[in-house]
Amino acid sequence: MPSARLELAPLAVPVVESGRLRSYRLRELWPLVLLLTGAALLRLDGIRYGLPFALLNVDERNVVPRAWGMTHGAGPNPDWFEYPTLLMYLLAPLQALQPEPSYLSARLVVASLGVLGVAAAWWLGRRAYGPGAGWVAGAATAVATTHVAYSHMAVTDVPLTLAVTVALGLALARRLEWAGIVVGLAASVKYPGALLLVPLVLAGWGRWRRLGVSLVAAALAFAATSPFVVSHPFQAADDARRVQRLAQAGWLGFEHDHATPIAYLDRLWEGLGPVLLLAAGGLVLALVQRRRADLVLGGFLLAEVAYLLTLNAHFDRYVLPLVPALAAFAGRVRPLVPLALALCVVPLAWSLGRNAELRKPDTRARAEAWVQRALPAGTRIAAEPSSPPLVRFRVTKLALPGPGRSFDSRRDLARLRADGVRYVLVNGEVADRVLAARERYGREARFYDDLEAEAQPVFRVSPGAALAGPWVTIYRL
Numbered sequence: 001m002p003s004a005r006l007e008l009a010p011l012a013v014p015v016v017e018s019g020r021l022r023s024y025r026l027r028e029l030w031p032l033v034l035l036l037t038g039a040a041l042l043r044l045d046g047i048r049y050g051l052p053f054a055l056l057n058v059d060e061r062n063v064v065p066r067a068w069g070m071t072h073g074a075g076p077n078p079d080w081f082e083y084p085t086l087l088m089y090l091l092a093p094l095q096a097l098q099p100e101p102s103y104l105s106a107r108l109v110v111a112s113l114g115v116l117g118v119a120a121a122w123w124l125g126r127r128a129y130g131p132g133a134g135w136v137a138g139a140a141t142a143v144a145t146t147h148v149a150y151s152h153m154a155v156t157d158v159p160l161t162l163a164v165t166v167a168l169g170l171a172l173a174r175r176l177e178w179a180g181i182v183v184g185l186a187a188s189v190k191y192p193g194a195l196l197l198v199p200l201v202l203a204g205w206g207r208w209r210r211l212g213v214s215l216v217a218a219a220l221a222f223a224a225t226s227p228f229v230v231s232h233p234f235q236a237a238d239d240a241r242r243v244q245r246l247a248q249a250g251w252l253g254f255e256h257d258h259a260t261p262i263a264y265l266d267r268l269w270e271g272l273g274p275v276l277l278l279a280a281g282g283l284v285l286a287l288v289q290r291r292r293a294d295l296v297l298g299g300f301l302l303a304e305v306a307y308l309l310t311l312n313a314h315f316d317r318y319v320l321p322l323v324p325a326l327a328a329f330a331g332r333v334r335p336l337v338p339l340a341l342a343l344c345v346v347p348l349a350w351s352l353g354r355n356a357e358l359r360k361p362d363t364r365a366r367a368e369a370w371v372q373r374a375l376p377a378g379t380r381i382a383a384e385p386s387s388p389p390l391v392r393f394r395v396t397k398l399a400l401p402g403p404g405r406s407f408d409s410r411r412d413l414a415r416l417r418a419d420g421v422r423y424v425l426v427n428g429e430v431a432d433r434v435l436a437a438r439e440r441y442g443r444e445a446r447f448y449d450d451l452e453a454e455a456q457p458v459f460r461v462s463p464g465a466a467l468a469g470p471w472v473t474i475y476r477l
Contacts, residue, residue, distance in 0.1 A: 032122060032138070039118040039142035042351055043111040043151040046358025047104070053388035054103045055362045055469065057153040063088060064095070064106045064154050071096035077228045081236035082243045084226035086188035087156050106154035114151030114158045118142045120165040121324035127172045128293040129332045136275075136331025136340040137324055143348040144323050146271035146316050152358065156190040157317040163189055164300070165324040167196045171203035171296050179203065180214030184221025188229075191240055192321075198303040199296045250312035250403040252430070255437040263314040264305075270316060271323060273346035275330050278339070282329030297325045312403075363461045363469035364388050364427060370459050371474070375423065382410065382421045386429040386470070396421055401434055401444045411447040413454060417477055423458075424451060424477065428470030451475050 054060040066078045067088040072095075078085055094105040118141050125137030141147055150157045163186035170179035183200055186193030197218070204211030222230075229236040257263045268276050283301070286294035304322055311318065330340045368388040371381070377392040385400045396419065399408035409415060416424065431448050438445040455475035462471040 031135070032119070035122070035135075035138055035142055036115055036119055040111070040115045042142070042148050042355065043114050045355040047107050047111060047152050049152065049358040049468075050362045050365065051103055053362075053365060053368065054154075055364050055386070055388060056358075057155055058386060059155045060103055060106070060153060063156070064091065064103050065101045067091035067106065068095040068098065068101040077232075079228075081229055081232065081239040083156050083190055084188045084222075084229050086185060086225040087159055089225065090159070091154065103154060107152060110154050110158050111151045113162050114147065117147070117158060117162040117165060117324070120162055120169065121327060124165050124169040124172070124324055125328040125331055127169050128297060128328045130334065132334050132337035133328050133331030136337055136344075137327040139341055139344045140272060140275050140327035140330060140347070141324050143344050143351055144271045144327075145347050145350045145354060146267070146320050147323055148351040149354060150317055150320060155317075157320045160186060160190045160193055161321045161323065163193060164196060164321045168199060168297060168300060168325060171199055172293055174203070176200070176204045176207065176210045176214040177217050180217035181221045183214075184218035184223075185225060187218070188222045188225040192304075192307060195303045195307060196300065199300040202299040203292075203296050245404075246402070247311045247313045251315070252400060252402040253433040253436075254312065254314050255403070255440055257314050260309055260312065260314065264308055264319055267314060267316040267319045268322065268326070270350075271319065271347065272326065272330075273350065274343045275327065275340060275347065278330040278333075278336060278343070279326040280329075281336075282332035283326075285332060286329060297328065301325055357468040360463075360466060360468040363463055363467050363472050365469075366461050366467065367425065367427075367459060367472040367474060371423075371425075374459075379423065380419070380421045381423045381425060382416055383425040384427055384430045386427055387425055390425075400430065401441050403440075407443050411444055413447075413450050413477060422477055424455065424475045425472065426451065426475070427472045432470070 050056045054064070062080070062082065066074075066080060070076055070078070070088065070092045076085075076089075078088055091106045091109055094109060095102060098105065118138055121141035122134045122138030124134075126134030147158065147161065163182055167179050167182040167186055170176075170182060179200055183193070183196040186196050197215070200214060200218070201211065204214060254263075258266065272279065283298070286298050301322060308318060331337050364387060368390065371390055371393065375381075375393070378394060380394040380396065381390055382396040382398055383390065384398045389395075396410060396416070398410055399405070401408070410419070426448065434441045434444045435448060451473075455477050457473050458476050459474040460472070461467065463469055
């Protein structure tokens with residue numbers, strides 16, 4: 001009697017495609033596993049930079065302590081609505097395990113969302129233009145310098161980009177109701193996520209009942225995840241308008257930028273490098289052929305660009321939601337897929353270079369250590385934004401200059417002396433930008449001139465082979 005043989009079916013993984021559930025053998029997904037592993041390594045490399053002081057992005061200090069407070073007595077209402085609350089709610093469970101706000105655990109959450117964003121970009125590209133476009137979209141998002149950089153920070157931009165990518169993919173898959181839910185979640189991460197209503201309407205055009213349901217789902221998802229924005233509409237509107245006014249007026253450091261369209265093209269180039277050229281070619285082809293995927297992705301790009309054109313603060317993070325869709329356009333032409341993948345080496349090299357800086361100690365941490373070691377507790381110190389918190393000291397915070405902002409009268413040596421300030425801590429993150437636009441910030445620039453002429457520098461540190469960050473000088477008055 002022949003021996004019995006047990007045959008095992010190849011392990012398969014379900015993937016949504018063409019509105020149906022397809023199964024992919026695991027061996028067919030190994031390249032994706034490798035891509036996501038590489039994306040994770042890029043995002044974990046240097047993730048401890050500037051800790052415990054959150055020196056990588058000052059917005060972390062707005063988000064993480066509020067998320068921590070939600071589980072340590074403050075309750076779920078952040079009472080601050082410059083951003084909606086979904087990201088804070090996502091961070092809160094891990095913050096509940098910490099005795100104080102943990103920037104590392106928050107960054108790990110965002111880095112994980114960044115890796116999921118790479119997988120979502122792969123899926124979006126496949127959904128839009130086929131497997132080749134999927135690999136280009138996934139690879140370009142994985143190495144894009146802006147995406148890698150902001151995956152190191154506990155701020156809203158990478159979670160927003162993930163939600164944008166998933167919503168676009170669901171819209172292309174005709175899962176309108178689910179797409180509506182994700183549109184609401186995107187707006188609950190950051191208000192401009194509401195721009196996804198444009199591709200949602202385009203995807204649902206003619207399917208009016210389903211489109212109506214998806215719009216209701218979007219509103220309910222937003223309300224469920226940012227309930228205090230809904231219950232405090234006037235306060236939320238005031239906070240959101242204030243941020244919008246600052247972005248429209250500009251921000252310190254952008255005074256000599258090119259015109260807004262060119263400035264944002266420059267930010268996109270810094271993120272994608274020459275992949276952007278293929279994306280532009282794919283976008284032109286989309287305008288000519290106007291397939292369904294072209295209309296949905298193109299509609300989102302048009303809405304996002306129209307919004308960006310209203311802003312004079314040209315932060316690189318503002319273009320981040322465009323990256324996955326542009327990367328999908330870069331893989332639109334199948335014969336050019338190998339070239340697009342090869343060109344991803346350029347932003348990969350840039351990201352590796354940035355990560356090398358993140359492995360170094362920050363100059364401002366060295367300055368904080370000197371202050372703690374050399375000055376008695378309770379000493380009054382004036383400090384600029386982007387400085388580490390100086391616990392045990394009485395700190396006079398100097399306001400950040402910028403377009404449309406009034407002069408901070410504390411940026412005057414006589415005033416500081418009269419207020420009992422004995423030391424002033426300044427850094428290149430602020431000072432270099434002020435001095436580069438001296439014609440606009442004459443009084444602020446004179447403050448630095450007076451410090452150098454009349455005060456005694458007692459500590460200086462600059463970036464170099466062993467340190468990253470801006471230069472820092474501490475003066476004694």
